[in-house]
Amino acid sequence: MIAVKGVDGLRIAVLGLGRSGLIAARALRAGGAEPVCWDDNPAARDKAEAEGFATSDLSRPGAFEGIASLIVSPGIPHLYPQPNPVIAAALDEGIPVDNDIGLFFRSVGETDWSDYEVEPKVVTVTGSNGKSTTSALIHHVLTAAGRESQLAGNIGRGVLDIDPPGDGGVVVLELSSYQTDLARALTPDVAVFTNLSPDHLDRHAGLGGYFAAKRRLFAEGGPDRAVIGVDEMEGRYLANQMAEGPGDDRVIRVSSARKLTGAGWLVYARKGFLTEWRKSRQVGSIDLREVMGLPGAHNHQNACAAYAACRTLGLAPRAIETAFHSFGGLPHRSQTIAEHGGVRYVNDSKATNVDSAAKALEAFTRIRWICGGLEKEGGLEGLLPSTKSVLKAYVIGREAAQFAVQLRGVESEVCTDMATAVARASAEAEPGDTVLLAPAAASFDQYDSFERRGEDFTAQVAKVTAGG
Structure with a gap:
C-alpha cells in the first residue's frame, strides 16, 4: 500500500466507499490521518465500520468542521451535470477537494x-x-x-x-x-x-x-x-x-x-x-x-x-x-473466445460507444454483429460507414427494435436477449464468418457492467459450440 504523505494528524473526509474510496481511507490511515467516511449505501458504511473507520453524514450542517480536505470517488459528480451536495458544501466552505490519484502523485512526489x-x-x-x-x-x-x-x-x-x-x-x-x-x-x-x-x-x-x-x-x-x-x-x-x-x-x-x-x-x-x-x-x-x-x-x-x-x-x-x-489481449476487448466450424467468436463488450464499435467492425470481415443496449448520446449515424463488412446485425437490449431502425442499410434481426442473438448468429454463420459482440451501447439496461455482458456472451458461445 502507498501510505499517503503530508496528512499525519489531519481529519480527512472520504466520500464514496467503493473500491477506490475504501482503499483511499486505508492509505490515509496508514499515513497517520483520521479518515471520516460516508456513503449513501448503508452496506458500504457497514463495511467501512467493520474495518474500524468512523462514518459521519457529510451532508449534515457543520459536517466539515475540523476537516482538512475531502477525497471523492470517481463516480461522484463534482461539477457537471451538477455537483453532489456534499461536494457543493465543501466547495462553499473552501475545503480542498481531491481524489486518490491526487493523493498518489503527491505521495510519490514527496518520497525520497x-x-x-x-x-x-x-x-x-x-x-x-x-x-x-x-x-x-x-x-x-x-x-x-x-x-x-x-x-x-x-x-x-x-x-x-x-x-x-x-x-x-x-x-x-x-x-x-x-x-x-x-x-x-x-x-x-x-x-x-x-x-x-x-x-x-x-x-x-x-x-x-x-x-x-x-x-x-x-x-x-x-x-x-x-x-x-x-x-x-x-x-x-x-x-x-x-x-x-x-x-x-x-x-x-x-x-x-x-x-x-x-x-x-x-x-x-x-x-x-x-x-x-x-x-x-x-x-x-x-x-x-x-x-x-x-x-x-x-x-x-x-x-x-x-x-x-x-x-x-x-x-x-x-x-x-x-x-x-505473447500478449493475449484483455477480456471483453476484441477477445477471440472460440473458433468453431470455421467461425470465429469475438467478445468486444467494452465497445460501449459508437467510435469503439466502429473500430471493432473495421477489424474483421464477414461479420455477424451482435449489438444494442442502452444507447448513448448522438445516435448511431457515425457508425454506419463502418458496417460494410456486416452480413447481418442481431440486436439485443430493451429498446432493440428502436436500435435496429437506426441501422440503415444493414440487415437486422431483433433478438432482445443475448442467448437468442448468439443462437441465431451461430446458426446462420458460415466458415470464414466472425460472430462479433460490439454493442455500441452501454450495458445497464440488461447488465450491471460491460463485463457481465461479455461473460454472458462467452457463456452462450460455449453452449452453441459445445460438443464439437
Whole structure:
C-alpha cells in the first residue's frame, strides 16, 4: 500500500466507499490521518465500520468542521451535470477537494528516492478508447523484459493499493477523465493520450470539457515525455501545445491512420506495419499482422502508443516486438473466445460507444454483429460507414427494435436477449464468418457492467459450440 504523505494528524473526509474510496481511507490511515467516511449505501458504511473507520453524514450542517480536505470517488459528480451536495458544501466552505490519484502523485512526489540507483517512473495512459489495452500492453512488455512493473488506476488494482515501487520500478496507470479532472496533483514521467471521441458528455458539459479533463494530465502534469495520438484534431492540437518545435522529441506523435513525416519522434502503423522514425530516419519496425492479441487498426494504434512509451523507458524494439507476440489481449476487448466450424467468436463488450464499435467492425470481415443496449448520446449515424463488412446485425437490449431502425442499410434481426442473438448468429454463420459482440451501447439496461455482458456472451458461445 502507498501510505499517503503530508496528512499525519489531519481529519480527512472520504466520500464514496467503493473500491477506490475504501482503499483511499486505508492509505490515509496508514499515513497517520483520521479518515471520516460516508456513503449513501448503508452496506458500504457497514463495511467501512467493520474495518474500524468512523462514518459521519457529510451532508449534515457543520459536517466539515475540523476537516482538512475531502477525497471523492470517481463516480461522484463534482461539477457537471451538477455537483453532489456534499461536494457543493465543501466547495462553499473552501475545503480542498481531491481524489486518490491526487493523493498518489503527491505521495510519490514527496518520497525520497536517494537510496535508489534508478528512480521509479510513472506512466499514465488516458484517452477515449484503447487506454486499458495500451496500459496493459505497456505493463506486459515491461514485465516480459524483466522490468518491475505494476498496473493500477482505472484497471487492475487501486492506485493507492499497490506496493511502493522498487529501484527502477515502473507504475503504469490507466486514468479516466473522471480521475484526471479532479486530481490536484498530476506529475507523470510519461503521459500517453490515445485518442478522443464523444463520451461522458453530461459529466463534462460537452466535448470541450471532456477534452479539457484529458488535457490536464499534460498541461498541468508536465510529463518528461508525451506520447500523443494525432489521428484527431484534438491530439494534433495537444501535441502542438506540448512541443517547442517540429524536432522536439519530448513529444512522440503516434498514428494508425496515416504515415507520419517530419523531424520529430514518430511512431505509426500503416498496412499492418509499425514504424518508428526519429531524427528523420527509421529506427524500428514491427509486423503487427501476426500479433493475434492486437487485431485491427484500433489495436495497432494501441500498439504504437505502447511501443512509444516503452521506447522512452529504454526498451529495444526487438524486445518490445517479442513481448507483443505473447500478449493475449484483455477480456471483453476484441477477445477471440472460440473458433468453431470455421467461425470465429469475438467478445468486444467494452465497445460501449459508437467510435469503439466502429473500430471493432473495421477489424474483421464477414461479420455477424451482435449489438444494442442502452444507447448513448448522438445516435448511431457515425457508425454506419463502418458496417460494410456486416452480413447481418442481431440486436439485443430493451429498446432493440428502436436500435435496429437506426441501422440503415444493414440487415437486422431483433433478438432482445443475448442467448437468442448468439443462437441465431451461430446458426446462420458460415466458415470464414466472425460472430462479433460490439454493442455500441452501454450495458445497464440488461447488465450491471460491460463485463457481465461479455461473460454472458462467452457463456452462450460455449453452449452453441459445445460438443464439437
